[in-house]
Amino acid sequence: MDDFVCDTLTQWQLTDVIDRFKDEGIDEESFLLLDEGTISQLIPKAGPRLKFLKKCRGLIEPAVPPTSPDVQPTATTPPSMEDQTAPVVPAMIPQTLHIIPQFDIRQILTGSTEGKLILGSLDEDVIIPSQRKCLVRILVSHLMEKFGESPTSETKKALAAALIHGFPSLKDESDSSSGFGYWFTPGRNRRPATGFLEERLRNVRKRMRKPARSQSTQQTPPQSSEASTRRTFIPECTISEERAIQCKEWLKHNSQPLNQVEQYMQDTAVYRAKSLRENGWDIQGIRQEFPHLFTPGMVS
Template sequence: MDDFVKRTLEAWGLGELIPTFEAQKIDKEAFYLLNSNCLSSVIPFVGQRVKFENKLKELLEDIRNILEKSPDGRSIVFNLDNNSLIGLNERRSMVRILVSHLIERFGENPSSRLKAALAVAVVDQFPSLKDTQGTGYDAWYTPGRHHRPATGFLEERLRNVRKRLRRGSRTSQEVSVPTTIVVSVLPEDTVTPEDAVQMSMWLKTNLWPQSQVADFMKKTAGYRARWIRANGSKAIADIISEFPRLVDTPGMISQDFELLHPDASRKMDNWCSGFAEKIIQMAQQQQRNPSLEYLPADKRGDVALQLLPMVIPPYPYKEGRKMVRPSIQECKSAFIDTQPVGTNMAEYLTNTRMEHPFVLMLGHGHDCSQAFSIINGQALTHSTLLDAVDMCFKAYYVFDLKYPNACAQVYEFLQTVYEIPGAVRPTVQVLRAQFSAAV
């Protein structure tokens, strides 16, 4: 028995049949071929058999057939079959088509098992949409539990349709909540607590010799990580005041990050080869912009980073009682703020209002002349835009900061690039699935 059979039976509420199906060696191919005679011997109890036959009948209406009944759906099937990816607009169209079909057949309140079965069928028939984490279909449908409502693209669309039918209200969108950075294991101490305190005091007043600074910073990483996380989050200015070498000594943020996440520290090295081309391809689909095809090879990695806010648009979020809907331009500036070459850096740093770490790019259009990571009003120089983004991402983990609301979805996606576990939004889950399918 394969995973498809097990997941489908569980989604239908017939998990008790799993041992029987496993004993009978019923895999995916056999599952679809089951007829009444087979079911009579495999499922002797009438109640279970009737439920199974009804669910199987519903499932056998191929997702492909549903989509191919409309021009938009045929385009979606073509892109998934040939490119293993769909853009944001195509994903929304796909959800609309599937939910319309669901409502037409089962009304506006289909059961959770029906929604789960549809989600299972989607990722089974289009493996590039199956996430590598969780059930694989959480982005499409996750049932409610522990007094929390159901989530996922299908559920959100159904909820919006019901609202419009009853009150004529506007379609709601995914709402962002601040993403908490989670560090599973803090670095072990290599020195005594007393020595760690003494070394940290020495580091506050000494910049040289650099080899000793780097050595003391490494030895006090565990002490520093616990200090930062003790008694709740701390302001980044307070952390830098206590540990100034983090920002004024090159490589210290990266060193602390590597000790926190040793397996993730070099993951961004794969950006150009593993992610950039697909990001550009998605942007082309959404923008219909042929100029992206002619980008020189050495610019494509930088351009892909700049396109992320368009490929994964920002989420609305609540600020007190007010709902804030950041624009794509606001998201771009919160992630990578582009300013012209010759910008007065002292004046820029004095006037900037952004408190979170971000990237400053000096250049025009997609052409980067200089790149900086801006942390607590200090500009750290980097040789490439990719290095600046890498530094900013790592700063959120070293300083234990939440991703900024305006560009949280971009950092959530980068979190998947670094392969760091943690909650991400359904939009990012689907993007992660498509990249995993391409590997």
């Protein structure tokens, strides 16, 4: 374990868990990638875990300018140096925890028979090209199911990073910066993003839009068909509409406990997207229906 992790935990008065972090080989890089599931494993006791989560969440509040209506805080914009009140802890921690999604590759693969076979091969550090393609298909399918057909660059990066973090044998040794260049390389110097994941996404989008485009051009004016085909794909709700409405009503009247707010916001994400699209509310309407959408960290 490096000094960063030790110093941070000491400053947060969580010295009891330093050994646990040390045992699990948590260094600065993996510390910044911690998701709440991993935190639960590292800090099984509820008390220290809640304190840890509070410290992480607490840091996001000062990053949002309190009285500056002209300046809209963005999820990806780090606060300026003047805003950083905690010198030891970089302000990227809450963003990593709340804005950049986390992926459990093992869990994703366990969800299918083919995935389980690939998992076995990955555990033996041997993967053949056909398995690699199948792996990409499973991951991209998961990606599109959770984030639609055009996930953000950060989301794709997070997936690629989780992949090589979980299975170091898949690391791109020629890519010294991130290590996941084979899997996803963001666009640079007017070149488009590339990598197995990006290319698969592109091919899936092509296939999805091909029949829709040819059909719509026969039946509707060009402008409206263009507008409809360019709309972001919204996946099916994972919970019933009745349950989604229950969650929405609860969220309207409650702001604690925070983890339940987060859970309900996550559960109603698809329902929310469909409601916004169908109802066309203005900003006030959105605020009334989903007040927590404007709570820091909730957009993600």
